[in-house]
Amino acid sequence: MDIPAKYDPSLTEDKWYAYWLEHKIFHSEPDEREPYSIVIPPPNVTGVLHMGHMMNNTIQDVLIRRARMTGKNACWVPGTDHASIATESKVVARLKERGIEKSSLTREQFLEEAWKWKEEHGGIILKQLRKLGASCDWDRTRFTMEPALSKAVINTFVYFYKKGVIYRGVRMVNWDPVGKTAVSDEEVIHKETKSKLYYLRYFISEEGKATGKYIVIATTRPETIMADAAVCINPNDERYHWLKGKKILIPLINREIPIIEDDYVTMDFGTGCLKVTPAHDINDYEIGLRHKLPVIDIINDDGCLNEKAQILVGQERFEARKNIVKMLEEAGNLEKTEDYISPVGHSERTDAVIEPKLSLQWFLKMEDLAKKALGSVEDGKVKLIPDRFTNTYRHWMETVRDWCISRQLWWGQQIPAYYTPDGECFVASTKEEAYKEALEKYPDLKIEDLTQDEDVLDTWFSSWLWPISVFDPEKPGFPDRESNKELAYYFPTNDLITAPDILFFWVARMIMAADEFMGQEPFSNVYLTGIVRDKLGRKMSKTLGNSPDPLVLIKQYGADAVRIGMLLCSSAGNDIFYDESQVEQGRNFCNKIWNAFRLIKGWEIDENAKPSDAASKAMEWFASLLSKSIETIADHFSKFRISDATMTIYKLFWDEFCAWYLEAVKPAFGQKIDKCTYEISLYFFDSLLKLLHPFMPFITEELWQNLSERKDGETIMLQPMPKAGEINEKAIADFEIARGCVVNIRNIRQSKQISPKQAVELYVKKPFASSAAPLVAKLANVSKIEECTEFPGTTGVNFMVGTTEFFVPVQVDTAAERVKIEAEIKRYEGFLAGVRKKLSNERFVSSAPQAVVDLERKKESDATEKLKALNELLQRLK
RNA sequence: GGGAGCAUAGCUCAGUUGGUUUAGAGCAUCUGCCUUACAAGCAGAGGGUCAUAGGUUCGACUCCUAUUGCUCCCACCA
Numbered sequence: 001m002d003i004p005a006k007y008d009p010s011l012t013e014d015k016w017y018a019y020w021l022e023h024k025i026f027h028s029e030p031d032e033r034e035p036y037s038i039v040i041p042p043p044n045v046t047g048v049l050h051m052g053h054m055m056n057n058t059i060q061d062v063l064i065r066r067a068r069m070t071g072k073n074a075c076w077v078p079g080t081d082h083a084s085i086a087t088e089s090k091v092v093a094r095l096k097e098r099g100i101e102k103s104s105l106t107r108e109q110f111l112e113e114a115w116k117w118k119e120e121h122g123g124i125i126l127k128q129l130r131k132l133g134a135s136c137d138w139d140r141t142r143f144t145m146e147p148a149l150s151k152a153v154i155n156t157f158v159y160f161y162k163k164g165v166i167y168r169g170v171r172m173v174n175w176d177p178v179g180k181t182a183v184s185d186e187e188v189i190h191k192e193t194k195s196k197l198y199y200l201r202y203f204i205s206e207e208g209k210a211t212g213k214y215i216v217i218a219t220t221r222p223e224t225i226m227a228d229a230a231v232c233i234n235p236n237d238e239r240y241h242w243l244k245g246k247k248i249l250i251p252l253i254n255r256e257i258p259i260i261e262d263d264y265v266t267m268d269f270g271t272g273c274l275k276v277t278p279a280h281d282i283n284d285y286e287i288g289l290r291h292k293l294p295v296i297d298i299i300n301d302d303g304c305l306n307e308k309a310q311i312l313v314g315q316e317r318f319e320a321r322k323n324i325v326k327m328l329e330e331a332g333n334l335e336k337t338e339d340y341i342s343p344v345g346h347s348e349r350t351d352a353v354i355e356p357k358l359s360l361q362w363f364l365k366m367e368d369l370a371k372k373a374l375g376s377v378e379d380g381k382v383k384l385i386p387d388r389f390t391n392t393y394r395h396w397m398e399t400v401r402d403w404c405i406s407r408q409l410w411w412g413q414q415i416p417a418y419y420t421p422d423g424e425c426f427v428a429s430t431k432e433e434a435y436k437e438a439l440e441k442y443p444d445l446k447i448e449d450l451t452q453d454e455d456v457l458d459t460w461f462s463s464w465l466w467p468i469s470v471f472d473p474e475k476p477g478f479p480d481r482e483s484n485k486e487l488a489y490y491f492p493t494n495d496l497i498t499a500p501d502i503l504f505f506w507v508a509r510m511i512m513a514a515d516e517f518m519g520q521e522p523f524s525n526v527y528l529t530g531i532v533r534d535k536l537g538r539k540m541s542k543t544l545g546n547s548p549d550p551l552v553l554i555k556q557y558g559a560d561a562v563r564i565g566m567l568l569c570s571s572a573g574n575d576i577f578y579d580e581s582q583v584e585q586g587r588n589f590c591n592k593i594w595n596a597f598r599l600i601k602g603w604e605i606d607e608n609a610k611p612s613d614a615a616s617k618a619m620e621w622f623a624s625l626l627s628k629s630i631e632t633i634a635d636h637f638s639k640f641r642i643s644d645a646t647m648t649i650y651k652l653f654w655d656e657f658c659a660w661y662l663e664a665v666k667p668a669f670g671q672k673i674d675k676c677t678y679e680i681s682l683y684f685f686d687s688l689l690k691l692l693h694p695f696m697p698f699i700t701e702e703l704w705q706n707l708s709e710r711k712d713g714e715t716i717m718l719q720p721m722p723k724a725g726e727i728n729e730k731a732i733a734d735f736e737i738a739r740g741c742v743v744n745i746r747n748i749r750q751s752k753q754i755s756p757k758q759a760v761e762l763y764v765k766k767p768f769a770s771s772a773a774p775l776v777a778k779l780a781n782v783s784k785i786e787e788c789t790e791f792p793g794t795t796g797v798n799f800m801v802g803t804t805e806f807f808v809p810v811q812v813d814t815a816a817e818r819v820k821i822e823a824e825i826k827r828y829e830g831f832l833a834g835v836r837k838k839l840s841n842e843r844f845v846s847s848a849p850q851a852v853v854d855l856e857r858k859k860e861s862d863a864t865e866k867l868k869a870l871n872e873l874l875q876r877l878k
Numbered sequence: 879g880g881g882a883g884c885a886u887a888g889c890u891c892a893g894u895u896g897g898u899u900u901a902g903a904g905c906a907u908c909u910g911c912c913u914u915a916c917a918a919g920c921a922g923a924g925g926g927u928c929a930u931a932g933g934u935u936c937g938a939c940u941c942c943u944a945u946u947g948c949u950c951c952c953a954c955c956a
Binding site: 500 | 891918936953
């Protein structure tokens with residue numbers, strides 16, 4: 001045999017992936033079989049593979065490969081997301097490196113640059129997925145900004161607009177001054193930030209002149225005082241009653257503003273006086289609306305102060321804050337400062353401090369959509385796994401606000417709203433259609449007079465159509481099951497595997513879109529993976545530099561090892577603490593499989609020999625254990641307990657198949673193996689490979705191909721998953737007894753001492769006389785075993801190794817044993833009383849399901865028997 | 879501030895409507911072994927008052943109450 005003792009993934013992985021591609025194994029199209037489809041959560045087109053993707057896509061691949069092997073028509077749609085903000089900011093940064101400002105380019109020039117970037121970097125992440133072994137149907141690769149999908153987005157916008165749920169309005173939005181765009185509420189992350197609370201003196205005005213009297217107002221944002229529109233007090237605050245009707249001067253610029261009263265102000269925070277700055281604070285804006293205050297916007301899109309501020313014009317907001325504090329201090333307006341920790345909103349994409357800003361944006365009304373989407377989850381039509389996310393989901397759906405869908409960017413689907421010169425808006429899928437509509441009202445209008453809205457749509461406004469649009473390039477935005485076979489067959493998809501942080505951004509909205517356009521849920525199960533963290537519990541991120549490069553890992557350990565490493569430690573919804581030792585474990589497992597194969601392949605066959613007793617016993621046992629494990633694995637999968645399923649097969653292969661089965665059947669050194677045992681062993685190995693395949697596709701293909709002669713194009717990927725056969729519980733129980741014995745004998749041989757506990761076990765199990773004896777002899781490497789007939793204390797265990805006879809005297813502390821047994825008897829008596837009480841309860845017997853009652857009956861009889869046995873044992877000890 | 883969840887071995891987690899296990903697994907640790915498939919291995923071993931305090935029960939890791947600590951979500955008091 002010249003198979004190396006170490007498995008080398010670099011010799012197999014690329015080879016088999018190319019083989020699968022060549023034979024179009026991933027390809028899917030509708031047929032008579034039951035469909036099983038997954039759409040990939042499209043990664044950012046400019047992204048690179050990180051550990052989160054690895055996790056996520058490994059699970060998807062496991063599910064899709066398993067589905068393929070259980071006879072389903074498996075379809076995994078890959079693709080990428082155009083990711084407006086993320087991509088645009090990358091392109092802007094790259095231009096800047098070349099000394100080009102975005103503002104110096106036209107929209108067309110910029111988009112050209114962006115597409116160039118996309119062509120260069122767009123495919124990287126998908127290529128990386130192949131390294132992982134992802135069995136996506138690459139022919140179906142989609143991009144959220146490709147023509148058909150963009151068209152779907154535009155049509156969807158027009159659809160909702162005509163329906164009256166899209167509107168345009170001036171609202172306070174979350175402004176990202178770095179990305180220079182509005183972001184949705186969900187894209188704002190609040191972080192506890194150290195800041196200062198500045199106590200400022202505002203002097204009372206009389207006919208526009210400052211008097212000596214002043215009030216003190218606390219603020220964290222002194223740079224916005226120039227935008228103040230009023231000072232607000234609580235109407236019930238007696239301290240400030242004297243202020244009513246008075247006017248106040250804004251420090252430094254001495255503009256006069258009124259005192260107003262509003263319940264919003266809490267009396268015991270700060271000084272009880274609140275400066276109202278409608279343009280720069282969401283709450284102030286609402287107070288402003290109630291009191292009809294003017295809105296003075298002093299901050300530009302880039303976060304710098306403008307002329308309306310009168311002072312510090314052109315300065316960036318944080319710089320302005322520093323400077324104005326100095327000025328206030330010099331002017332005698334600063335009373336004191338206090339350290340203060342407050343939550344400050346940051347942009348998810350650029351990490352810039354969010355500026356609340358008034359602007360004209362497009363919104364989608366969410367109320368009705370959210371209600372239905374909540375229903376889908378509450379009715380169980382969409383199951384969240386783990387289901388504790390249902391609570392958070394509900395909460396979000398009940399408090400959802402209208403969705404700001406416009407973004408002040410260029411990379412994305414431009415909003416199909418067209419304006420006439422006097423500002424009237426026509427919404428239609430194309431400029432021509434909008435023009436046609438506009439002509440009815442403005443017969444003299446020329447098409448050149450129409451200008452399209454500058455903004456693009458939020459990326460999520462395209463990804464919420466993903467599970468529909470990927471199957472429907474024909475009638476984008478107006479899906480039609482009747483005419484579209486693909487959509488009719490693969491939609492709705494089965495499972496969605498994604499991270500919980502986009503449950504609302506994406507998952508909820510996909511449910512809404514699918515309900516609206518398909519009248520159906522887009523998937524039945526949403527498996528939420530955890531966030532991959534490092535050993536210290538930090539989220540893996542590029543900026544922290546704590547994320548290993550998955551491709552380097554794959555190169556070092558092999559894709560199968562990385563997959564196993566991830567799967568073993570990932571239970572749904574729990575964060576994953578990544579540690580390289582997990583991948584090492586995966587690699588070691590690969591090697592174990594490899595060496596088991598080496599052993600089996602190395603056997604020489606004796607055509608005439610019959611299986612030994614030990615081998616027969618082992619085969620009987622393993623056949624049952626295999627069936628049992630197949631059932632267990634199926635059960636784990638049905639509950640999305642992927643890591644349990646992984647562990648089940650891991651232990652089955654390593655702890656049972658290698659450690660016990662192979663040891664039991666393996667011929668002595670230099671001996672041949674009988675044909676029957678050989679073939680059955682081969683069959684077991686083949687079954688195990690198939691069970692392992694979804695988890696570790698490459699090594700299983702390699703070994704399966706080498707297990708017997710295969711034709712070109714054959715692959716383990718398309719083999720039927722082994723089905724559970726009959727389970728012989730007695731064979732399993734017998735083997736367990738033998739195993740217990742072997743362990744005991746090994747212990748005796750190692751220590752020449754036996755503990756009372758072990759002696760009792762040996763005695764009670766009485767295995768040596770049973771049919772398991774040959775097995776025990778084989779596995780314990782013992783040639784003769786004698787039953788120990790007397791209770792320990794007087795005798796010992798007798799066995800032979802080779803020709804040497806061993807006798808191990810056993811001493812048992814009978815008094816201690818008695819105490820133990822008595823305690824156990826007491827426990828059983830209590831237990832039995834409880835069970836009997838339950839069974840005598842009429843209500844329990846009549847209302848509980850039959851299976852539960854039967855279980856109780858079984859418990860009763862089992863316990864009765866056990867009690868009897870224990871009592872007998874106690875008698876013998878006396 | 880409101881809501882949800884978690885707390886089990888050094889680490890990561892199981893524990894299936896309270897019982898048949900003296901609370902399990904994997905990894906890590908320790909002790910022996912280079913035994914002809916595998917040292918990326920084999921054979922063993924140690925390690926937990928199941929966060930704390932009460933309660934219900936014949937019996938609680940499991941149910942109830944309170945406390946402590948952590949996580950997440952929502953809201954944001956200037």
